[in-house]
Structure formats: structure tokens, C-alpha cells
Amino acid sequence: AQKITQTQPGMFVQEKEAVTLDCTYDTSDPSYGLFWYKQPSSGEMIFLIYQGSYDQQNATEGRYSLNFQKARKSANLVISASQLGDSAMYFCAMSPMWNAGNMLTFGGGTRLMVKP
Amino acid sequence: KAGVTQTPRYLIKTRGQQVTLSCSPISGHRSVSWYQQTPGQGLQFLFEYFSETQRNKGNFPGRFSGRQFSNSRSEMNVSTLELGDSALYLCASSLGRGAHNEQFFGPGTRLTVL
Numbered sequence: 269a270q271k272i273t274q275t276q277p278g279m280f281v282q283e284k285e286a287v288t289l290d291c292t293y294d295t296s297d298p299s300y301g302l303f304w305y306k307q308p309s310s311g312e313m314i315f316l317i318y319q320g321s322y323d324q325q326n327a328t329e330g331r332y333s334l335n336f337q338k339a340r341k342s343a344n345l346v347i348s349a350s351q352l353g354d355s356a357m358y359f360c361a362m363s364p365m366w367n368a369g370n371m372l373t374f375g376g377g378t379r380l381m382v383k384p
Numbered sequence: 385k386a387g388v389t390q391t392p393r394y395l396i397k398t399r400g401q402q403v404t405l406s407c408s409p410i411s412g413h414r415s416v417s418w419y420q421q422t423p424g425q426g427l428q429f430l431f432e433y434f435s436e437t438q439r440n441k442g443n444f445p446g447r448f449s450g451r452q453f454s455n456s457r458s459e460m461n462v463s464t465l466e467l468g469d470s471a472l473y474l475c476a477s478s479l480g481r482g483a484h485n486e487q488f489f490g491p492g493t494r495l496t497v498l
Contacts, residue, residue, distance in 0.1 A: 299483075300483060301483025301484060305489075310491065311472055311474075311491060311492045311494070312489055312490070312491045312492065313474060313476070313489035314489075315486050315487065315488065315489075318484070318486065320483065320484060359427065361427075362483075363483040364483065365482060365483045365484075369432055369439055369440045369481055369482070370415050370417045370432050370434075370440075370476070370478055370481055370482075370485060370487055371417070371429050371432055371440045371442075372417070372419070372427075372429060372476075372487065373429070374419075374426060374427035374428075375426075376426050377426065377427075
């Protein structure tokens with residue numbers, strides 16, 4: 269079984285500052301993928317970034333980077349230069365690779381609020 | 385390229401009724417997954433379809449069922465609705481299977497059971 273824990277229910281960040289959203293996970297699968305999604309108030313889930321468990325380098329996508337520490341089972345999302353449009357719910361998720369399926373396990377989410 | 389579409393966007397039903405939700409994946413995508421999102425339980429995986437076959441199923445009662453058609457469009461059905469079925473139902477499509485495949489989500493169907 270897989271479990272994702274996001275310990276920050278809500279966070280404030282000042283516009284233009286960087287922010288780190290925490291994510292820890294637990295799995296017995298030897299290989300897996302880690303994801304971050306953004307969910308604005310409209311409800312649609314927007315893919316942000318992906319990290320494979322065997323990837324040597326941390327993933328980056330524009331202002332998003334994933335701080336992957338395999339030994340600590342953490343996959344924190346770093347957003348640089350926050351913008352007002354970044355205010356949303358953020359979900360960390362994972363999927364095993366072993367069954368080659370598309371079955372995401374999500375954390376409880378973190379609500380990020382960007383202050384002007 | 386059009387994104388994932390879900391119909392209807394909003395639905396109100398009463399207990400005991402049944403409901404069918406529809407999901408049209410991005411053109412060329414063959415995998416469709418369904419998720420339920422509630423304030424209490426968060427986001428939970430319902431099932432995944434690929435090439436008209438259910439490949440994975442989450443821990444939901446048999447009242448929840450689904451299918452996929454030859455054009456990859458998918459429907460999910462909930463019979464004998466309960467108040468606890470009120471949720472946002474999200475559909476996601478991807479090109480193939482495997483964690484490295486990005487899943488694109490639709491806007492969701494918000495179901496309210498009275």
C-alpha cells in the first residue's frame with residue numbers, strides 16, 4: 269500500500285518569494301513515480317511536475333522544482349517567485365510503476381495563499 | 385488539441401437514484417482513470433480503463449461501475465445513490481499506462497445527492 273502525507277494544511281507566502289510545500293511518502297514498491305498537481309478553485313487538476321524514483325536529478329519545470337530525497341522518502345515542491353495566480357490547493361501524489369497502471373494515490377493537500 | 389471533457393458539470397440527484405457520468409479523453413489517449421474527491425476522504429482512485437478493459441479498481445463498493453468504449457470515451461455509473469456519494473468526480477486521461485505517463489484531468493462533475 270502507498271501513503272502520501274502533506275503536513276501543511278495551509279500556507280501563506282508573500283508575492284515574489286519562494287515557498288516549499290512538504291510531501292513525505294511511504295511505499296514498498298521498488299520503483300514509483302511522484303507527482304505534484306495544482307487545483308484552483310475551479311476544481312480542475314493541473315499537472316505541475318513529475319519525478320521518477322530512479323531519476324538521478326531533481327525534476328524542474330519552469331518555476332517549479334521537486335526536492336527529491338529518496339532516503340528520507342520526501343518529495344517537496346519548491347515554487348520560486350510566487351505569483352498571485354499560484355493561490356490554490358496543491359496535491360502530492362504517487363503511482364507505482366510495477367503494474368504499469370495509472371493509479372494515483374494523493375495526499376491531503378496544502379492550500380497555498382499568495383499575499384500581494 | 386481539446387482537453388479532457390466531462391459531462392455533465394453539475395448534477396443533483398436524490399438518494400436511491402442512479403447516475404451516469406461521462407468522460408471524453410484527449411484525442412489519441414487510450415487510458416482513462418476516475419477519481420472521487422470529497423472533503424472528508426480527499427482524492428481517491430476509483431478505477432482505470434485501457435483498451436476497453438478495466439485494469440485497476442479502487443476500494444469502492446460494487447455500486448460504482450464503469451466502462452470504456454472503442455473510441456476511449458468512458459462512463460461511470462453509481463447505482464442506489466447515498467448521501468455520501470456527493471463529491472467531485474474527476475476523470476483523467478493519458479497516452480499510455482505507467483507512472484511516467486502524464487495524466488491530464490478534466491474539470492470534473494460535481495454530484496450532489498439529496
